[in-house]
Amino acid sequence: MEHFIQAENFGKIAPYLTLFWQGTAVTVLMSLFTVVIGFLLALLLATMRLSRFCPLAFLGVDKEGRLRDGGVLLAVSRFNPLAFLATAYVEILRSTPVLVQVFIIYYGVFGALVTLPKFTVLGFIKFERFVPGIVALGMNSGAYLCEIIRSGIQSIDGGQTEASRSLGMTQMQTMRFIILPQAIKNILPAIANEFVVIIKESAITYTIGVQDIMSAVNAVRGATFIIIEPLLVATAIYFCLCFPTSKIIAYFERRMSRGDRR
Amino acid sequence: MATGDKLIEVRDLKKYYNRGAIKALDGISVDINRGDVAVVIGPSGSGKSTFLRSLNLMEEPTGGSIVFDGVDITKKKVPDGSGKLVRLDIDRHRQKMGMVFQHFNLFPHMTILQNMTLAPVQVRHMPQAQAEEKANQLLKRVGLGDRAGAYPIQLSGGQKQRIAIVRALMMEPEVMLFDEPTSALDPEMVGEVLDVMKELAHEGMTMVVVTHEMGFAREVGNRVLFMADGRLLEQNEPHALFDHPQHPRLKDFLSKVL
Ligand SMILES: Nc1ncnc2c1ncn2[C@@H]1O[C@H](COP(=O)(O)OP(=O)(O)OP(=O)(O)O)[C@@H](O)[C@H]1O
Ligand SMILES: [Mg+2]
Numbered sequence: 001m002e003h004f005i006q007a008e009n010f011g012k013i014a015p016y017l018t019l020f021w022q023g024t025a026v027t028v029l030m031s032l033f034t035v036v037i038g039f040l041l042a043l044l045l046a047t048m049r050l051s052r053f054c055p056l057a058f059l060g061v062d063k064e065g066r067l068r069d070g071g072v073l074l075a076v077s078r079f080n081p082l083a084f085l086a087t088a089y090v091e092i093l094r095s096t097p098v099l100v101q102v103f104i105i106y107y108g109v110f111g112a113l114v115t116l117p118k119f120t121v122l123g124f125i126k127f128e129r130f131v132p133g134i135v136a137l138g139m140n141s142g143a144y145l146c147e148i149i150r151s152g153i154q155s156i157d158g159g160q161t162e163a164s165r166s167l168g169m170t171q172m173q174t175m176r177f178i179i180l181p182q183a184i185k186n187i188l189p190a191i192a193n194e195f196v197v198i199i200k201e202s203a204i205t206y207t208i209g210v211q212d213i214m215s216a217v218n219a220v221r222g223a224t225f226i227i228i229e230p231l232l233v234a235t236a237i238y239f240c241l242c243f244p245t246s247k248i249i250a251y252f253e254r255r256m257s258r259g260d261r262r
Numbered sequence: 263m264a265t266g267d268k269l270i271e272v273r274d275l276k277k278y279y280n281r282g283a284i285k286a287l288d289g290i291s292v293d294i295n296r297g298d299v300a301v302v303i304g305p306s307g308s309g310k311s312t313f314l315r316s317l318n319l320m321e322e323p324t325g326g327s328i329v330f331d332g333v334d335i336t337k338k339k340v341p342d343g344s345g346k347l348v349r350l351d352i353d354r355h356r357q358k359m360g361m362v363f364q365h366f367n368l369f370p371h372m373t374i375l376q377n378m379t380l381a382p383v384q385v386r387h388m389p390q391a392q393a394e395e396k397a398n399q400l401l402k403r404v405g406l407g408d409r410a411g412a413y414p415i416q417l418s419g420g421q422k423q424r425i426a427i428v429r430a431l432m433m434e435p436e437v438m439l440f441d442e443p444t445s446a447l448d449p450e451m452v453g454e455v456l457d458v459m460k461e462l463a464h465e466g467m468t469m470v471v472v473t474h475e476m477g478f479a480r481e482v483g484n485r486v487l488f489m490a491d492g493r494l495l496e497q498n499e500p501h502a503l504f505d506h507p508q509h510p511r512l513k514d515f516l517s518k519v520l
Contacts, residue, residue, distance in 0.1 A: 061338055070281040162320055163367035163426075167381035167433055168357030177380060181371050 037138025
């Protein structure tokens, strides 16, 4: 009877260890780039969603310059195209599979619209596959991070805004001095958690030929016809990346909440 | 600018919610004069907070007008000095109206000193050193001179509310609005906050105070306004209003709270 795991198979895959190290480097780099792209995109999206840009506001005001009491015109006057676009983006990205998004970016955008130069960085990062990978993952996590930032800002008690505005501070000053400093403290742990999610989700980019940890598994299988043991190695690597990261985040989260008791 | 001049002129002020299904304010007309201590009383849900919050446009009125310092602040566009229509700068008007909230709303990530100097420095462009000196003077006056470096979390409710009052005073407002400033306090701390408010009144500050402290209304107020169902049902000087209430709703209300 065949065993599920065979010790000698580990010996057979040992020569391919470099592939795993390189894959790990790619996965970590890709996750870092993704978080940065995602965060910048999320800042833009959250700003759009929370903006008060209403180009049709004049429709909500009557001839005497006073706000209307209901009606279609009042509703139309509240339409914010920036918020609408950002909301549509977030909802579409969150309601479709990452795999589909990755394929659309790789085969659609970078296959037909934009042509990337083909070269290799550090000897093992294929530029023309790595870039679509981080763009697709970054666009996806941008949608999730946008919601994290937005809820972080909205979780600040409305009394804070009222107190600030009652002192004559503008909306911008209130954001900068009162809301953001408090919100960022709530948001940081969630952003760090999103980083862990991205490390795991980035495995999907092996389908477009990014040479990450999963692609190392595939390569070893192709060469040796062994599958279980390389998968176990990949599992161990992912675990060693993600588990300590979440523990470190949890540690800082506890420390920061203690900071509230200053 | 003498005491007795009209400072705020409220006419037929209305605030509806849910397309008129809820009439939080149903036509309020009242004048607030300089030096007035107007105490607003009334049952829960009668629109007291909405009225106060409309005065500095925390709530946007559905109808009516609020003329403050000669400018109708309910209009989006107002005439400037030369009569040309310009956008109303609500932030400038809010600087002239201090507001004190039931739940203090101090900024928890800042020290007491930072809480007090932020707006004068950012909004009024007061030099930091000058703002700190002013803040320290005010803190001494309310007996908290040694707490400038503390964070709000380290203070008792009564201390927080005294800080909230002097924080608003830093902007040198023309009128102070108080929304149940002692309702969230333990009973033994109510007195210290009322004392600060009393002193402020004696210095001639114009005040509009929503409160359930009938003793304060009687002793410090020069007018009491009784609200019910979004309407101003009766107003009078305190002794007349408390001792000879006219409206049945007021009689009923007083029988429950006195
Ligand atoms: N944002 C809102 N949406 C809908 N209804 C509201 C809103 N704010 C206030 N109301 C309603 O308006 C009415 C007046 O509320 P308001 O808070 O002004 O009363 P109040 O006199 O301050 O009461 P309390 O003594 O309980 O503070 C209430 O019926 C309340 O439910
Ligand atoms: Mg109230």
